Amino acid sequence: MTYKYVGKSVPRIDKDKVLGGAEFAFDFEIPGMLWAKLVGSPYPHARIVSIDYSEALRVPGVVRVFTGDDFPFKVGLYAADRDVLARGKTLYYGQPVAGIVAETLQAAEEAAEKIVIEYEPLPYSLSVEESLSPDAPIIHEEMSKYKHAVFIYPKPGTNIAHHTKVRKGNAEKVLKDADVVVEKTYRLPLLTHYYLEPWTGVARVRSEGTVEVWSSHQSPFAVRELLSKSLNIPMHKLVVHHLYTGGGFGGKAGLLLEHIPILFSMKLGGRPVKLRLTARENFFFMAQRAGYVLKMKTGATKDGRIIAHWGEYYLDAGAYADYTVNMARAIGLTATGPYEIPNVHVDSYAVYTNKVPTTAFRGFTMQELHTAFESQIDELAHELGVDPVEFRAKNLFVPGKSLTAIGERLKEDAGDPLTPVLEVNKILSNVGIGPRKDKPWVIRSKGIAAFWKGPFQPSSAASSAIVKVNEDGSVDILVGTGEMGQGTITALTQIVAEELGIPPKKIRVSPHRQTDMVPYTWQTVGSRGLFSESMSLLMACEDLKEQIKEAASIAFTVNKDMIEVRDGKACVVGEPWHCIPIEKLAIGYMNEKGVTVGGPLIGRGYYVPPRNVLTDPETGQVMEEGHLAPFYTFGAGGVEVEINLLTGEIKVITAATVLDTPEVNPGLAEGQVIGGAVMGINIALREEIKYDVRREFKGIYPDGMLLNPCLTGYIVARAGDIPKKFEWKFLGVKQKDAPYGAKGIAELTMIPWPAAIANAIYNAIGVRITDLPLSPERVIAEIKKQKPELLEKAMEYLRINLKGGDNEH
Amino acid sequence: MKDVEITLTVNGEKKKVRVSPKESLLHVLRDKLHYISVKANCYRGECGICTVLMNGFPVKSCQVLAVETDDADIVTVEGLSKNGEPSLIQKAFIEKFGFQCGFCTPAFILAGHYIVENMPDATDEEIKEVLNGIVCRCTGYKQIIDAIKLALQWKKEGKS
Ligand code: FES
Ligand code: FES
Numbered sequence: 001m002t003y004k005y006v007g008k009s010v011p012r013i014d015k016d017k018v019l020g021g022a023e024f025a026f027d028f029e030i031p032g033m034l035w036a037k038l039v040g041s042p043y044p045h046a047r048i049v050s051i052d053y054s055e056a057l058r059v060p061g062v063v064r065v066f067t068g069d070d071f072p073f074k075v076g077l078y079a080a081d082r083d084v085l086a087r088g089k090t091l092y093y094g095q096p097v098a099g100i101v102a103e104t105l106q107a108a109e110e111a112a113e114k115i116v117i118e119y120e121p122l123p124y125s126l127s128v129e130e131s132l133s134p135d136a137p138i139i140h141e142e143m144s145k146y147k148h149a150v151f152i153y154p155k156p157g158t159n160i161a162h163h164t165k166v167r168k169g170n171a172e173k174v175l176k177d178a179d180v181v182v183e184k185t186y187r188l189p190l191l192t193h194y195y196l197e198p199w200t201g202v203a204r205v206r207s208e209g210t211v212e213v214w215s216s217h218q219s220p221f222a223v224r225e226l227l228s229k230s231l232n233i234p235m236h237k238l239v240v241h242h243l244y245t246g247g248g249f250g251g252k253a254g255l256l257l258e259h260i261p262i263l264f265s266m267k268l269g270g271r272p273v274k275l276r277l278t279a280r281e282n283f284f285f286m287a288q289r290a291g292y293v294l295k296m297k298t299g300a301t302k303d304g305r306i307i308a309h310w311g312e313y314y315l316d317a318g319a320y321a322d323y324t325v326n327m328a329r330a331i332g333l334t335a336t337g338p339y340e341i342p343n344v345h346v347d348s349y350a351v352y353t354n355k356v357p358t359t360a361f362r363g364f365t366m367q368e369l370h371t372a373f374e375s376q377i378d379e380l381a382h383e384l385g386v387d388p389v390e391f392r393a394k395n396l397f398v399p400g401k402s403l404t405a406i407g408e409r410l411k412e413d414a415g416d417p418l419t420p421v422l423e424v425n426k427i428l429s430n431v432g433i434g435p436r437k438d439k440p441w442v443i444r445s446k447g448i449a450a451f452w453k454g455p456f457q458p459s460s461a462a463s464s465a466i467v468k469v470n471e472d473g474s475v476d477i478l479v480g481t482g483e484m485g486q487g488t489i490t491a492l493t494q495i496v497a498e499e500l501g502i503p504p505k506k507i508r509v510s511p512h513r514q515t516d517m518v519p520y521t522w523q524t525v526g527s528r529g530l531f532s533e534s535m536s537l538l539m540a541c542e543d544l545k546e547q548i549k550e551a552a553s554i555a556f557t558v559n560k561d562m563i564e565v566r567d568g569k570a571c572v573v574g575e576p577w578h579c580i581p582i583e584k585l586a587i588g589y590m591n592e593k594g595v596t597v598g599g600p601l602i603g604r605g606y607y608v609p610p611r612n613v614l615t616d617p618e619t620g621q622v623m624e625e626g627h628l629a630p631f632y633t634f635g636a637g638g639v640e641v642e643i644n645l646l647t648g649e650i651k652v653i654t655a656a657t658v659l660d661t662p663e664v665n666p667g668l669a670e671g672q673v674i675g676g677a678v679m680g681i682n683i684a685l686r687e688e689i690k691y692d693v694r695r696e697f698k699g700i701y702p703d704g705m706l707l708n709p710c711l712t713g714y715i716v717a718r719a720g721d722i723p724k725k726f727e728w729k730f731l732g733v734k735q736k737d738a739p740y741g742a743k744g745i746a747e748l749t750m751i752p753w754p755a756a757i758a759n760a761i762y763n764a765i766g767v768r769i770t771d772l773p774l775s776p777e778r779v780i781a782e783i784k785k786q787k788p789e790l791l792e793k794a795m796e797y798l799r800i801n802l803k804g805g806d807n808e809h
Numbered sequence: 810m811k812d813v814e815i816t817l818t819v820n821g822e823k824k825k826v827r828v829s830p831k832e833s834l835l836h837v838l839r840d841k842l843h844y845i846s847v848k849a850n851c852y853r854g855e856c857g858i859c860t861v862l863m864n865g866f867p868v869k870s871c872q873v874l875a876v877e878t879d880d881a882d883i884v885t886v887e888g889l890s891k892n893g894e895p896s897l898i899q900k901a902f903i904e905k906f907g908f909q910c911g912f913c914t915p916a917f918i919l920a921g922h923y924i925v926e927n928m929p930d931a932t933d934e935e936i937k938e939v940l941n942g943i944v945c946r947c948t949g950y951k952q953i954i955d956a957i958k959l960a961l962q963w964k965k966e967g968k969s
Pocket of ligand 1: 848849850851852853854855856857858859860869870871872
């Protein structure tokens with residue numbers, strides 16, 4: 001079956017981004033608005049002895065200075081552990097300690113320089129290991145008093161913010177019987193999302209008491225929930241506005257700052273207050289991606305079956321773990337990637353450190369898990385002497401049969417884990433492994449990684465949608481999901497166009513949201529936006545069609561089931577000359593005598609994941625037969641790389657992506673595939689938030705400082721860095737209860753790259769690198785450690801080559 | 810040092826503004842003249858998303874002092890469409906899906922416009938070199954480059 005609009009590259013509807021006029025929170029202003037500025041702590045962990053802001057108040061234009069004592073409560077959702085402004089002590093370098101509100105930004109900035117704060121430094125921790133050591137400084141001494149979600153298990157008196165257990169079979173015993181066991185520890189640094197729009201929020205309180213906020217976020221309803229719970233504002237008195245969001249990647253989903261301008265405004269008679277971060281401030285005030293220490297022991301038998309997996313997964317949560325606690329759950333419960341393993345024993349922890357607060361990054365722990373797990377898989381295959389592709393084929397999930405690590409049985413139509421691996425392998429089949437002829441110190445190689453992911457959400461995560469027909473037959477769609485670049489609003493118009501048979505250009509969905517004006521959706525995360533809103537819209541279109549049929553059946557005095565809706569018209573079945581265009585029914589149908597039947601057409605639909613269930617706190621197993629997520633997307637990625645043994649530089653030549661799902665819009669899907677690959681490859685090779693964990697720079701940099709809060713220190717990909725060639729393919733495998741069979745892809749496209757590249761390095765030179773990034777220094781250091789003879793050989797080649805003199809360079 | 814008055818042309822319109830000696834062109838365009846398509850992120854010349862065309866060349870407006878722009882000719886995205894008709898480069902960005910979140914898009918459109926106007930035979934490598942100063946975190950650049958190549962081709966074919 002082919003469709004008219006679904007599956008086509010319908011142009012994006014947010015054209016104002018190209019033509020000018022697209023409005024972001026960054027741009028948003030209200031007359032009479034004040035500006036806020038925050039002052040950060042210069043210590044990673046310190047008692048606040050005194051704060052003197054008398055000089056700051058003297059700066060012309062300064063309205064007020066706030067400190068922690070003005071807001072004696074915590075904010076948060078999963079684990080309410082955040083101070084508005086530091087109270088009593090600071091927990092990380094850069095933590096907001098004071099806030100200035102002034103008539104102009106310049107005045108606020110000037111005043112910020114004049115605040116004098118006296119601190120008494122405390123011992124601090126910059127790593128999971130330090131935080132877990134017996135003499136670790138306790139970062140949250142009052143943890144036992146924090147409110148937290150029922151499925152979060154903090155350990156007061158330690159730095160452990162949460163612990164998830166997964167127990168299936170008897171991994172510890174079975175590992176002893178395995179023919180091969182691969183045991184490794186993987187370390188992944190903190191990262192920044194570097195979305196281009198730094199976080200911004202404008203808040204005001206209306207005179208009748210309604211709080212309004214316009215801010216840069218992914219999910220308006222999640223922002224409302226967090227603010228309502230944390231600040232005790234009833235939801236109908238709290239309106240969250242969503243404008244275009246300048247990128248999010250998970251970084252604008254968890255710990256946000258709306259409460260700050262709101263609280264400032266509340267204390268200033270409701271005057272509008274704007275807080276707009278610079279890129280540098282964004283490193284310190286917004287949550288960054290957590291760091292990871294992943295310890296794994298995986299065992300297989302001679303005949304190539306994985307029989308047991310043991311893991312300890314530690315998330316470096318930084319100073320606040322409100323979101324990272326739930327990520328520790330996610331990585332624990334999906335502990336084994338897309339592989340069926342009968343015996344699993346995994347503990348995952350979120351651990352506080354004196355670093356910036358953390359959250360997720362495009363994949364909610366799944367890039368991190370696969371980085372480690374897909375390396376384990378390759379290592380096992382090499383140990384067993386079998387082809388890594390065949391080894392994967394033998395152990396990947398079989399939908400309908402396999403049980404996951406938490407005992408969930410995948411549905412028959414859950415997808416296709418295997419074909420993507422075979423397809424990627426095929427795409428790269430012409431790539432040989434070995435030294436380049438012209439430069440033998442450059443080794444060409446390839447590597448692959450498989451992956452899977454579904455949205456990690458509460459079993460109740462709902463969404464809803466409304467479709468309205470206007471008097472001229474055009475259509476408005478109302479949904480609650482955020483548009484941050486992924487193109488959901490365009491794809492949603494395609495779905496409705498297909499359902500009602502009207503062209504997408506007659507359909508509009510505003511990019512802006514206002515929580516009191518659009519229907520509810522849980523969050524715009526987990527690649528669930530298009531899936532969940534489309535499911536709601538399919539139901540809304542059905543509802544709408546029923547109303548159209550009802551009105552048309554009266555108009556034609558026939559039975560309702562004699563009416564069909566197509567091409568924007570209601571027609572009597574088999575009598576195509578008896579049709580009414582839907583505009584004639586939009587606000588009710590009026591006959592020749594003026595009698596009106598029906599009323600304005602408004603279709604309403606919702607979606608709640610069917611049979612999503614909770615997991616047991618002691619074993620992590622599903623509490624009854626059911627699912628963790630409404631869909632899982634399966635795929636694989638592969639790279640062709642060049643490794644320069646002299647410089648340690650890795651160059652990705654080709655990036656190949658294969659996903660099992662159909663695509664709703666190939667132009668949008670291409671954007672996700674390429675954007676995800678470039679970001680994922682860059683994370684693999686270059687990205688890292690740096691801290692002086694080993695205290696090598698003591699006295700040179702301030703203690704415990706985030707060392708590279710800028711684009712010269714934190715390297716994001718530029719146009720010149722991208723691979724020469726991209727290949728991609730969507731297999732079109734449909735899930736029955738999915739919109740046009742399609743599943744989410746936005747995060748998936750970023751998952752496989754670090755593992756694929758690490759596997760390519762191993763394939764080329766037999767060196768296994770377990771830590772990211774795969775920077776030139778790290779590559780050289782690991783070669784020196786594992787295969788020093790390679791460096792000598794490379795030097796030898798270079799000497800011969802230089803003597804030859806006539807080679808191309 | 811005292812404030813001075815400068816005159817600059819923005820999208821064909823003459824504007825007189827009083828500026829302080831330390832003020833950037835970015836500040837004048839966004840905060841004084843309200844051309845909100847001019848975005849900012851780092852304010853220190855690293856991200857490039859504050860790019861505008863000054864006398865025909867792409868510049869990072871956060872790094873240009875307003876006082877240097879007396880008599881200059883500035884173009885922002887607001888000034889690219891003529892009589893409501895988008896320019897070639899804008900049409901090509903829509904056709905090739907050359908944007909996602911849109912925050913970097915004005916900068917890339919202007920850089921692309923510069924290429925289309927001045928580098929008719931630009932190779933992929935040359936295009937990338939011009940774009941290297943601007944960061945996009947969403948697209949992975951390929952569809953931006955494709956859009957610029959399409960606009961170059963259209964221009965050769967005489968399309969407007
Ligand atoms: S704002 Fe980043 S270069 Fe101007
Ligand atoms: S489209 Fe989002 S940064 Fe370029």
